[in-house]
Amino acid sequence: MAFLRQRRRPAPRLAPQLDDEELGRMLDLLSSSRSLGPQDIAISQVEQLLHRTGDAWDRRSHRVVTLAGAFPALARKWRMKQPRSTDALVLHAWADVLLGRHAGGLDDVDATLETCRRAADASPADPTPWVAMLAALRVERRETAEVAAVWEEIRRRDPWNREAHMQILGYLSPEERGSHATLREFIDDVVAIMPPQMPPACLPLAAAVRQYHRNLDQGGVQALVAPHYWSQPHAARALGQAAGQWLQPGFLQHAARTADLNLLAYALARAGRTVEAGQAFRAVFGQVVPWPWEHDGDPVERFVHWSGRCE
Numbered sequence: 556m557a558f559l560r561q562r563r564r565p566a567p568r569l570a571p572q573l574d575d576e577e578l579g580r581m582l583d584l585l586s587s588s589r590s591l592g593p594q595d596i597a598i599s600q601v602e603q604l605l606h607r608t609g610d611a612w613d614r615r616s617h618r619v620v621t622l623a624g625a626f627p628a629l630a631r632k633w634r635m636k637q638p639r640s641t642d643a644l645v646l647h648a649w650a651d652v653l654l655g656r657h658a659g660g661l662d663d664v665d666a667t668l669e670t671c672r673r674a675a676d677a678s679p680a681d682p683t684p685w686v687a688m689l690a691a692l693r694v695e696r697r698e699t700a701e702v703a704a705v706w707e708e709i710r711r712r713d714p715w716n717r718e719a720h721m722q723i724l725g726y727l728s729p730e731e732r733g734s735h736a737t738l739r740e741f742i743d744d745v746v747a748i749m750p751p752q753m754p755p756a757c758l759p760l761a762a763a764v765r766q767y768h769r770n771l772d773q774g775g776v777q778a779l780v781a782p783h784y785w786s787q788p789h790a791a792r793a794l795g796q797a798a799g800q801w802l803q804p805g806f807l808q809h810a811a812r813t814a815d816l817n818l819l820a821y822a823l824a825r826a827g828r829t830v831e832a833g834q835a836f837r838a839v840f841g842q843v844v845p846w847p848w849e850h851d852g853d854p855v856e857r858f859v860h861w862s863g864r865c866e
Contacts (some may be wrong), residue, residue, distance in 0.1 A: 567858050570819045570842035571621050573813040576622075578618050579605065584628055589765075596771070598633045598643075605642045611712045616683050617810035620718065623649035641681070644674035648687040655694045667691050675708075682712035686719045693726045702726060717754035717811055720745065724762060729769075738762065751800070754809035757818055759793040764806050764822055764847050787827035794822050798831045802838065817858075821847045824861040832865040 572579035581604050585597060599621060608615045619642075623630050627650035633640070633723030639813055649668040653764060657659035674684035685708045692702050702723075709719045727741050742762055744761040749755065767790070768780045797819050800806050807815060816839045823832035836858075848854035 564837070565841045567841045567843050567855050567862070569812070569845070569855060571625060571812045571844075572618070572678055573811060573844070574840075575614070575617065575810065577607075578621060582621070585622075585629065593633060594629075595636075598628060598636065601629070601633070601646075602640075602642055603853055610680065612682055613717065614810045615681070616686060616716065616718050619645055619649055619683055620653070622646060624652075624653045627654055639677065641674060641677040644670055644677060645684050645687065647682070648684060648691075649676055652687050652694065655691070659694075661691060661798050663696055664691065665696050680712060682709050682716055682719070685709045685712065686716060686722065693722050693731070696732055699732065702732075715749065715753040715755055717757070717809060720755035720758055721761065723810065724758060724765075732783050750806060752806060754811065756770045756801075756807070756809075757797075757811075757815040760797045760815075760818055760822060763790045763793045764818060767822075767825070768847070768850050782825075782827075785822070794826060794828075795820075798823060798828070798835075802831065813839050815840050817842075818847060820858075820865075821861070824865055829865040832861070836862040836865055843866060 630650035633643040638859040651667040671688035820835035
């Protein structure tokens with residue numbers, strides 16, 4: 556009775572919670588004020604969720620960033636009600652950073668950095684406030700020495716923090732404070748010492764997809780030859796290694812594994828490796844993330860388009 560063992564794939568949809576079902580239920584509850592009633596109850600529910608996360612820093616980072624992005628007003632009100640709460644401080648800091656990222660600059664950079672410092676002081680072992688500080692410095696294009704000092708604080712607490720590595724990947728890009736050479740050096744240094752299955756495993760493939768997008772965005776000859784990008788040695792190596800490992804059942808275990816599988820599905824589809832892409836599409840179970848799909852249009856529409864071509 557094989558059909559009993561098959562799971563019907565739901566319609567593709569944006570899923571900021573990824574495969575974190577407990578976080579997904581919380582987002583649904585917060586989206587309906589009638590479900591939670593008074594604001595104090597909503598704050599209590601979020602507080603309990605983050606408390607249950609404990610010192611699982613990878614999971615905590617995912618939950619804090621997702622909640623801060625979805626409910627920035629709640630983060631601020633919680634901070635006002637409980638100004639010494641570690642969770643309230645770090646959620647407020649991340650809400651400021653995410654709003655600043657969309658606006659192209661922080662509303663009050665000194666205040667945001669001070670919130671990060673207070674959150675770090677309140678929970679010395681937690682890397683999450685330091686990652687928020689790193690993201691804030693990136694938004695403001697601060698000097699490398701300042702960023703490097705915060706990076707070291709993160710690495711002492713959580714050396715394989717995925718969000719921190721992705722922030723540095725952006726900071727060192729040619730569009731921001733780095734160059735192709737500094738970016739390649741950073742990636743090579745990380746890959747040389749990173750054990751398998753660590754949360755930043757996506758770093759080489761993420762960098763390859765970003766370069767692919769740069770080629771498309773340049774237009775002209777670069778855009779015309781972009782389909783051949785995935786046959787270049789460094790891109791083929793990053794894609795081949797990811798496909799060979801990530802599609803193994805249970806290989807990826809970190810909180811953002813579904814985001815990484817989206818990235819893999821995108822790259823495999825654009826490289827014309829449709830059989831493997833189909834495996835990646837099935838593995839995400841319809842859970843769509845904005846990047847990298849949004850580069851080409853509406854994320855869900857693009858996901859549906861390419862998954863249909865890879866069935």
